[in-house]
Amino acid sequence: MDRKLLHKVKIDSAGTHNFHPDKPPDERSQAHALKRGYDLSHLRARPVVDSDFEQFDLLLTMDWDNRALLEERCPAQHLHKIRGLAEFLQISQAPVIPDPYYGGDQGFEHVLDLIEEASEGLMKFVLQKAQA
Numbered sequence: 001m002d003r004k005l006l007h008k009v010k011i012d013s014a015g016t017h018n019f020h021p022d023k024p025p026d027e028r029s030q031a032h033a034l035k036r037g038y039d040l041s042h043l044r045a046r047p048v049v050d051s052d053f054e055q056f057d058l059l060l061t062m063d064w065d066n067r068a069l070l071e072e073r074c075p076a077q078h079l080h081k082i083r084g085l086a087e088f089l090q091i092s093q094a095p096v097i098p099d100p101y102y103g104g105d106q107g108f109e110h111v112l113d114l115i116e117e118a119s120e121g122l123m124k125f126v127l128q129k130a131q132a
Helices: 005-010 027-035 048-053 066-071 076-081 105-129
Strands: 059-061 082-084
Touching: 005 066, 005 076, 027 105, 059 066, 066 076
Parallel strands: 059 082
Antiparallel strands: none
């Protein structure tokens, strides 16, 4: 797959709740991600802000609750931008990406598997949009 578009793609992370402002990801998330070569240590929590709806072409959610919260806040003209990350899964059949917080190590590994798979599908989607 052509990865030349990566320098044109802006990615950010934000939450529908502001429970842990400016805090890094859960230590378990960081540890499991690092085993796969993803360094999350520089990330810090921030809430979704109104300008995100205008600025970004896609706003991806992990589960139904967060999607509903985002849709409640979203101006009508930007609702089409809200999608579930699980929509981009190519093989797995999961309606959402589950929260591994209360599970064990296998939960974090499963979530990473789903995110990696969905990211591949998302990249295909972005490339198709760019070529259209």
